Structures are given as C-alpha cells and as structure tokens.
Amino acid sequence: MSTEKFNVLDLFCGCGGLSQGFIDAGYNVILGVDFDQAALKTYKKNHANSDTLMADLSEDVAIEKIVEKLGERHVDIIIGGPPCQGFSLTGSRDINDTRNTLYLGVVKAVKRIKPKGFMIENVPGIATLYGGKVKQQIINTFEDMGYNVSMSEKPLLAADYGVPQIRKRMFFVGFKKELGYFEFPKPTHSPDNYVSCGDAISDLPGREDDLGQEEDDYTMSPQSQYQKFMRKDSTKLYNHVATKHTDHVKWVINQVPEGGNHKDLPPGVGDSRKFNEAWTRYHSRKPSKTIDTGHRNHFHYRYNRVPTIRENARLQSFRDDFIFCGTRTQQNRQVGNAVPPLLSYHLAKAISQHLEEVESGKKKPDNQGLIYEHI
Numbered sequence: 001m002s003t004e005k006f007n008v009l010d011l012f013c014g015c016g017g018l019s020q021g022f023i024d025a026g027y028n029v030i031l032g033v034d035f036d037q038a039a040l041k042t043y044k045k046n047h048a049n050s051d052t053l054m055a056d057l058s059e060d061v062a063i064e065k066i067v068e069k070l071g072e073r074h075v076d077i078i079i080g081g082p083p084c085q086g087f088s089l090t091g092s093r094d095i096n097d098t099r100n101t102l103y104l105g106v107v108k109a110v111k112r113i114k115p116k117g118f119m120i121e122n123v124p125g126i127a128t129l130y131g132g133k134v135k136q137q138i139i140n141t142f143e144d145m146g147y148n149v150s151m152s153e154k155p156l157l158a159a160d161y162g163v164p165q166i167r168k169r170m171f172f173v174g175f176k177k178e179l180g181y182f183e184f185p186k187p188t189h190s191p192d193n194y195v196s197c198g199d200a201i202s203d204l205p206g207r208e209d210d211l212g213q214e215e216d217d218y219t220m221s222p223q224s225q226y227q228k229f230m231r232k233d234s235t236k237l238y239n240h241v242a243t244k245h246t247d248h249v250k251w252v253i254n255q256v257p258e259g260g261n262h263k264d265l266p267p268g269v270g271d272s273r274k275f276n277e278a279w280t281r282y283h284s285r286k287p288s289k290t291i292d293t294g295h296r297n298h299f300h301y302r303y304n305r306v307p308t309i310r311e312n313a314r315l316q317s318f319r320d321d322f323i324f325c326g327t328r329t330q331q332n333r334q335v336g337n338a339v340p341p342l343l344s345y346h347l348a349k350a351i352s353q354h355l356e357e358v359e360s361g362k363k364k365p366d367n368q369g370l371i372y373e374h375i
C-alpha cells in the first residue's frame with residue numbers, strides 16, 4: 001500500500017535531514033518550520049514540494065502561524081528535533097510546567113493538530129536528564145493528551161541502520177491510543193558489516209593541492225555500493241571545498257595515524273587541543289565519529305584536512321543531490337544538526353507500515369508493548 005497519503009509537519013526542521021528520510025519513505029512532507037533562514041533556504045532547495053515557514057517555535061503565536069500556513073491540509077504525523085537546552089523542572093508530572101518552551105512547541109502543535117502520531121528526536125542525554133524525570137515528563141504529557149508513547153530502550157545507533165557514523169540519538173514515537181504502540185525497527189547492520197568512512201567517501205577528490213569549488217566534477221567512478229547510492233541522480237559534485245589549514249595544523253595532524261587522536265602525538269606536539277576528541281583522524285575501515293556542527297577536531301582518514309561539507313554530508317547519509325546553502329559555517333551547522341536521512345527513513349518506514357497494518361485491520365494494535373519500554 002502506498003504511504004503517499006501520510007502528510008507530515010516537520011518542526012525544528014533545520015536543513016531537513018529528518019524530512020528527507022520521510023520523503024524517501026513515501027510520505028508527503030508538507031511543511032518545515034524553523035527560525036534559521038539559511039537552513040530553510042537549504043530545506044526549500046532540496047524539498048521543492050514542501051512549504052517552509054520561518055517562525056520562532058518558542059513563541060505562542062507560532063502555532064497560529066503554522067495552522068494558517070497549513071490551510072485546508074491535514075497533518076498525519078508531526079516530526080521534530082527540538083534542541084534540549086534550558087530544561088528546568090518544577091517537580092510536576094507534566095512538561096507544561098517546565099520552562100522548556102522549545103519542547104512545548106511540539107506539545108502545542110500535537111495538542112492543536114491532533115495528528116495520528118508524532119516522532120521526536122533528541123540527544124541520548126535526554127533519557128537520563130534530571131535522573132530520568134524529563135523523559136518521564138515528556139511521556140506523561142503526551143500520554144495525558146491521548147497518545148501511546150514508545151521510547152527506544154537505548155539510543156538508536158545510526159551505524160546499525162547503514163549510516164557510516166557512530167551517532168546515537170533518542171527517539172520518542174507516539175500514536176493515538178487506538179493505534180497501539182510503535183515498535184522500533186530492527187537494525188539492518190552490525191559491527192561486522194558497518195559502512196566505513198572509506199566506503200562512504202573514497203571516491204571524492206582529495207583536495208590537497210586544489211581546494212576545489214562549490215560545483216565540480218567527479219574524478220572517479222563509485223568504489224562501493226554506498227557510493228553508488230550516494231551518487232544516484234547526481235552528475236556534478238557540490239559542496240566539496242576543502243578548508244585551508246595552517247602549515248602547523250597540517251604538520252600536527254600528519255603525525256596522527258588512522259583512527260588515532262591527540263594521545264598518539266609525541267610529547268609537546270598539538271598541545272593547543274587536548275580534550276577528548278582533539279586531533280582525531282577517522283579510520284578508513286570504520287564508521288566516523290559523530291559529525292558535529294563544525295568544531296574542526298575530526299580529520300580525513302588520509303588527507304591532512306578536516307572533511308569537506310560533502311564528505312560530512314555523505315557520512316550523515318545525505319545523497320549528493322542534496323545541496324547545502326549558506327556560508328560554510330551555516331552549512332556545517334546544517335549538516336551536523338541533522339538526523340541522518342537513512343536512519344530517519346527506517347523509522348519512517350516502520351511508522352507507515354504500522355499505521356497501514358493497523359488501519360487496514362491486518363494488525364491488531366498492541367497496547368502492551370513487548371519489546372520496548374512503554375511507560
């Protein structure tokens with residue numbers, strides 16, 4: 001059965017990593033909302049069939065703007081990854097009593113729009129924040145609004161779903177009570193067959209002598225299945241421009257072996273950066289570390305430079321026809337903030353499958369929840 005009928009609203013949409021996975025899974029993503037103009041520009045460029053709305057989701061009026069923009073269109077699923085800064089608890093069971101206005105943006109939208117379901121993405125720390133009270137408040141709030149909320153037992157690891165990256169994220173999925181509980185999809189990969197950095201980016205030009213330009217040509221055919229998948233529908237290479245490092249930075253990182261970090265440097269070398277992930281060089285045969293928003297501590301497994309936007313996008317599973325707009329800093333933020341589209345795709349598929357089976361009567365909604373924690 002087609003999932004075309006499921007309409008999606010993406011809150012805190014950024015450049016649209018989460019949206020991309022839902023689109024790939026056959027959903028109709030109708031609107032993305034964020035307050036970052038550059039991210040919205042990228043979003044629009046890559047999701048021509050979706051509308052965008054620039055709004056501050058911490059403000060009460062945001063929901064009115066969203067409802068107005070939606071017009072007659074209905075929403076089946078609300079998705080979103082609100083930043084979780086500034087949580088403070090008042091001790092009640094309800095998240096409405098916290099000062100977390102950003103989470104409230106999602107709560108208000110669900111309350112007003114009453115979708116069939118919702119999915120919220122967050123950092124793993126959300127599960128243990130304030131001894132688990134925040135997590136509990138999120139669950140209670142949505143349960144009180146008539147939703148069954150499932151939270152993955154532990155954070156989902158992007159590498160387990162074919163993304164060449166060790167990135168852990170927590171997800172809450174809620175369905176209206178009559179639709180049962182969501183079961184998280186089983187991993188498609190295991191450490192034996194994780195997609196590696198080499199699998200992901202070895203076909204991209206090294207950019208050691210020439211920094212490259214925003215639009216360029218490929219110089220090699222795809223070297224792996226993953227690269228073929230990334231290059232599907234792409235004839236040109238975008239966003240593959242190298243950072244110009246000082247000779248000192250190049251000299252230091254040249255001394256770090258594949259998979260190593262500052263601990264592998266001789267005494268006195270690279271002392272300016274000593275924290276946990278400083279001077280990290282990726283390993284060509286392993287997934288990358290978590291792609292961040294541009295702290296410049298992770299280096300290419302072979303070249304003495306940080307990965308380009310395109311390389312980071314590949315490690316996040318954005319295909320090459322997804323083009324990033326804005327300054328390099330803005331592009332880095334967009335890529336690093338995103339939910340890997342491939343991970344999002346697997347979640348989106350599992351959600352539509354569940355809804356289709358329950359709605360067609362093929363599956364009886366499970367109100368017990370056997371595998372994952374339902375509170």
Ligand SMILES: C[S@@+](CC[C@H](N)C(=O)[O-])C[C@H]1O[C@@H](n2cnc3c(N)ncnc32)[C@H](O)[C@@H]1O
Binds near residue numbers: 334
């Ligand atoms: C983690 S990112 C979301 C990434 C997105 N889900 C994706 O997969 O690409 C969080 C987003 O929240 C946005 N944001 C933060 N505070 C906001 C606010 N008050 N109103 C609207 N958007 C906000 C940021 O601009 C950022 O794009």
